[in-house]
Structure formats: C-alpha cells, structure tokens
Amino acid sequence: MRILRRTAPPVAAVSAALLLLAGCGDDDSDDKPTGASGAPSAGAPAAAEPSTITVLAAASLTEAFNEASTVYTNNHKDQTVKFSFAGSQELAAQVKQGAPADVIATADTKTMDGLTGEVNAPQVFAANRLTIIVPAGNPKNVTSLADLARGDLTVVLAGPTVPVGRYARESLTKAGVDVKPKSEETDVKAVVTRVRMGEADAGIVYTTDASAAGKDVTSVEIPEQFNVVASYPVAVIKDSGKQGPANAFTRWLLTPEAQQVLAKYGFVAP
Structure with a gap:
C-alpha cells in the first residue's frame, strides 16, 4: 500500500499570503480618527476666543481706564475691553443713536439719568473734584x-x-x-x-x-x-448682546482692586 504524505507549502507562498493580509488591514486606516501623535480629529473643540466688550467712557477716565483694562484682563483671561473716550454728552448721544456698545461711564449723574430707557440701573463707582x-x-x-x-x-x-x-x-x-x-x-x-x-x-x-x-x-x-464733587456712574446698555461680561466689568469697578487703580489717578471712592 502506498502512503500519501502531506507536504508543507513553500515559504514563498506563506510570505505572499501574509503580505496580502497586511495590505487589507491598511485599506481602512483613513477611516479611523488620528491619534494624539497625528492631526486632531474632526470633532475636536476649538479654543474659545475672549469676549470683547466696548465701553463708552468720559474723557476724564482715559488714563485710569486704560490701566484698569490691563489689570482687569490679566485676571479675566476670557474677556477683553475696548474703550471709546469722549465728552459724556457725546457718548449719551451715541447710545441714543444705537451705537454698538456694551457699557457707558459718564462724569455726571445728570447725563446718565437721561439714558433711563437705554441702560440698566447705573451705579456710582468714583468721584472727582x-x-x-x-x-x-x-x-x-x-x-x-x-x-x-x-x-x-x-x-x-x-x-x-x-x-x-x-x-x-x-x-x-x-x-x-x-x-x-x-x-x-x-x-x-x-x-x-x-x-x-x-x-x-x-x-x-x-x-x-x-x-x-x-x-x-x-x-x-x-x-x-x-468746589463741586463730580459723581461717575456706570451702566450696562440694554441693547448689548453681552450682558454677562458687561455686568462683570461694571461690578469689578467697585472692587478694591479697581478702586486702587482709580485712586492712583486721583479719583476718590464714591
């Protein structure tokens, strides 16, 4: 009786099969999200940009507010402050005309009182002589x-x-x-x-x-x-789309940190 023996496949054939399997595994690599060592995946959230508020401020506040802005944004990394300085009467006119702004600070309560319909409740944050x-x-x-x-x-x-x-x-x-x-x-x-x-x-x-x-x-x-004491009120403009950041800035003006900056320039506490 003849005995049939099973022979092992040639080494070259085995190698070819392995290469074929490896190639099939590479075909779907583009469908997988990239890992930490590669480019970010499509669904990765972008870093939030700072919220910028525009403050209309009396001209006499120029030097003090420019420094106060630096102090404020150093401690509020998610916010930036942009100022527009002019006479209080001019700023009030801008608010009435709908100028895009978030906060107004005037050098008198009379001007602010004329903006009752355009601003939220004002608060006095400084005084002058x-x-x-x-x-x-x-x-x-x-x-x-x-x-x-x-x-x-x-x-x-x-x-x-x-x-x-x-x-x-x-x-x-x-x-x-x-x-x-x-x-x-x-x-x-x-x-x-x-x-x-x-x-x-x-x-x-x-x-x-x-x-x-x-x-x-x-x-x-x-x-x-x-002499005459000048009172400086600040208020958030009702039409502002940034009520949260605007309120945060106006509240900060009454903190010891802000009052210290104002005092440096000669303003006194309300």
Whole structure:
C-alpha cells in the first residue's frame, strides 16, 4: 500500500499570503480618527476666543481706564475691553443713536439719568473734584476763581452741556464770579490742551486731568466751599448682546482692586 504524505507549502507562498493580509488591514486606516501623535480629529473643540466688550467712557477716565483694562484682563483671561473716550454728552448721544456698545461711564449723574430707557440701573463707582489750571509756572499769577474774571486773562471752559463745563459754571456761581470764556470745548481734555499749548491763560478741569497733564500745567486749588464733587456712574446698555461680561466689568469697578487703580489717578471712592 502506498502512503500519501502531506507536504508543507513553500515559504514563498506563506510570505505572499501574509503580505496580502497586511495590505487589507491598511485599506481602512483613513477611516479611523488620528491619534494624539497625528492631526486632531474632526470633532475636536476649538479654543474659545475672549469676549470683547466696548465701553463708552468720559474723557476724564482715559488714563485710569486704560490701566484698569490691563489689570482687569490679566485676571479675566476670557474677556477683553475696548474703550471709546469722549465728552459724556457725546457718548449719551451715541447710545441714543444705537451705537454698538456694551457699557457707558459718564462724569455726571445728570447725563446718565437721561439714558433711563437705554441702560440698566447705573451705579456710582468714583468721584472727582475741580481745579484751575494755568500754563506751567503760572505766568499770569492766577491765585483764585476771582482772577478768572480779569480782563487780561484768556479763559477757556468746556461747553455748558459737558459735565465739567457745567460743574465749572456751578463753581464760579458759588464764588460770585462772572467769566466769559474765549471758547467752549467739547470735553475736559480739550480744555487741558488749550492751556498746555499756550492758547489760554487758564481753564477749569478735574483734578485728575491736571495731574495727568504733569509738568505741562500748574494747578491752582479751588477752595472746598466753591468746589463741586463730580459723581461717575456706570451702566450696562440694554441693547448689548453681552450682558454677562458687561455686568462683570461694571461690578469689578467697585472692587478694591479697581478702586486702587482709580485712586492712583486721583479719583476718590464714591
């Protein structure tokens, strides 16, 4: 009887089969999500960008708010703050016209009161006082409010609808002084510029703006009985689509951290 023996397949045939199987496994590799070492998978969430709020702020807040913004965003990485500075009356007009903004901070409560229908409940976060400014060195020897009525002086004030202009007239009335300004400026910074450039001999501004002008001007104190306290309210604009971040910023203005920045520039706590 013949015995039939089963012979092993040749090595070359086995190798070919293995290669064929490996090739089949590679065909669906593109359908699998890429691992940590490759490109991110299609469903990976993108990093959230910071929420930016726009704050309309009185011109006298320029220096203080620019620093406050840095302090605020350093501790609120998910938020950024963009400012637009101008006279309070101009900012109020922008809000009434529907300008895209989230917060408004004015240099008086009267202007804010006129925005009752456009803003949420305001809160006062700072206060300020008035001072006379003259060119550096006080060349005309101005020592009091009474001097501003002198015929040899060129005096500039902010316009009567501008908070600092209204406060200045109130202060002059308290002192019984009648002043006819050479020009009526749109905000407190414009008054400072006139005096700094030598275009005026004197003007009435906030103490904070006199301080910000540094050595370019000399400040002449207005006595307490003739001075006026300016209150600064802030409010969230009702039409803002960022109520959460806007409210967070306005609340922060009353914190010790924010008040310390404001105090650095001469503002006092409300």
